[in-house]
Amino acid sequence: MCSISKCQNPIYNNNVYGYCRKHFRRNKIYGDPLYTKITDREDTKSFIEKALKYKNKNQCLIWPYFRNKKGYAASNKGLVHRIICKRVNGDNPKNKPLALHSCGNGNLGCINPHHLYWGDRYDNSSDQIKHGTRVNGEKHGGHKLSAKDVISIRNLYELNYTMQNLSDIFNVCIATIHKIIHYKSWKHLLKPND
Numbered sequence: 001m002c003s004i005s006k007c008q009n010p011i012y013n014n015n016v017y018g019y020c021r022k023h024f025r026r027n028k029i030y031g032d033p034l035y036t037k038i039t040d041r042e043d044t045k046s047f048i049e050k051a052l053k054y055k056n057k058n059q060c061l062i063w064p065y066f067r068n069k070k071g072y073a074a075s076n077k078g079l080v081h082r083i084i085c086k087r088v089n090g091d092n093p094k095n096k097p098l099a100l101h102s103c104g105n106g107n108l109g110c111i112n113p114h115h116l117y118w119g120d121r122y123d124n125s126s127d128q129i130k131h132g133t134r135v136n137g138e139k140h141g142g143h144k145l146s147a148k149d150v151i152s153i154r155n156l157y158e159l160n161y162t163m164q165n166l167s168d169i170f171n172v173c174i175a176t177i178h179k180i181i182h183y184k185s186w187k188h189l190l191k192p193n194d
């Protein structure tokens with residue numbers, strides 16, 4: 001059994017401390033087998049209530065507790081910015097399912113009620129462009145081409161290379177070449193005369 005008193009779990013991997021898996025992991029990560037990172041629900045509830053009364057319309061109010069892997073404020077009741085948006089703006093309309101941030105700092109944990117409003121995917125996309133948080137081009141994790149490659153593709157197409165030739169040269173499908181040439185993708189790289 002685990003060497004921590006009142007713990008009845010079996011010893012994990014015959015570790016030298018005699019801890020169960022839970023206590024072994026806590027000791028490894030936090031340096032203390034008894035460490036707990038539980039946020040008091042009353043603290044989160046009272047912080048939400050204070051946030052609803054927040055007067056500063058310009059400055060972000062950052063959630064000090066748990067955030068999900070994308071950085072958005074989270075609690076055991078769900079995403080905090082959605083909870084606050086609902087309390088301030090009412091239920092979301094059917095055609096506006098997303099709680100959006102006018103500040104562009106949702107991924108930093110902003111929950112300022114003055115920054116939250118209901119919107120749709122188009123509004124969210126527009127906000128991303130406006131705030132510079134949209135991931136495209138070389139910033140996108142799945143990109144295969146660089147901005148230099150895209151410019152080369154457009155220039156070579158002007159020199160009468162076929163889409164098939166360009167597809168073979170840059171090792172991407174013809175559909176990708178077509179979208180690049182016709183500015184359906186990599187739109188942020190403007191046409192030379194724009």
